[in-house]
Amino acid sequence: MKFNDLLLGILVLLGGIAIYVSALGFTDIPGQAYGAGTMPRAIAIFAGCLGLFMIAKAAIAGTRMPRLELSGWVRSRRSVLSVVVALVLIVFYIVAAPSIGFVPASLVVMAVLMLTLKTRPLTAIAVSVLACVVIQQAFGRLLLVPLPRSEFLEFLW
Template structure:
């Protein structure tokens, strides 16, 4: 899909305002000049400025009405199926990860997505396994992010 700059600018502006408002509820870290809301607020301000800039450029260029135009790839079935598979895999991960854990859920997501995008099966499985282990170690062990655990593979980590 292709959006003109006026519509896209409005979307970015609304998203920036929503991010800023949601970040107002984040708590500050005691004794620090910044807290959990610092980066989201900075990103939100950047988004608001970007949205206003896009709206201004569209108005100067003479865009009258927000318009939506389908991109050429939407007319081909393969890219549409790939996009739908990607969305379905995100939903699968959200539903399955708490029950089966991060490693099995992300392994399935990455492998299926790579196979859908026509990666060779051996490569897809090898990269999926390596990526899952690296991501789990980086986030679970190094950054101490609480990833969903699996009873089945709990002994590995």
């Protein structure tokens, strides 16, 4: 789908406002100058400014009516299948990760998505394994984000 700048600017502005409002409920960390809402608020402000810029640019260019056009990829079965597979994998991760853990669930998601996008099998598996371990270590160990744990891979972490 193709959006013109006016419609996309409105969507980005509304998204920025929604992120900012939802981040207002995040609590501050005692003794810290920043809290859990700092980055979401910063991203929301950036998105709001970007949305306003896009709206102003479209208004100066004389764009009148927000228009929605279907792009060429929508006519391709392979592209539509890739989007459907991506959406199914997101649902799979949401459902499966709490019970089987982050590493197995994300490994399946990344490998299947790469294979759907015609990546060589050996490359897809190698990159999936490496990415899962790096993401788990970065978020689980360094940033202390509680990722879903796996009962049968407990020995790794």
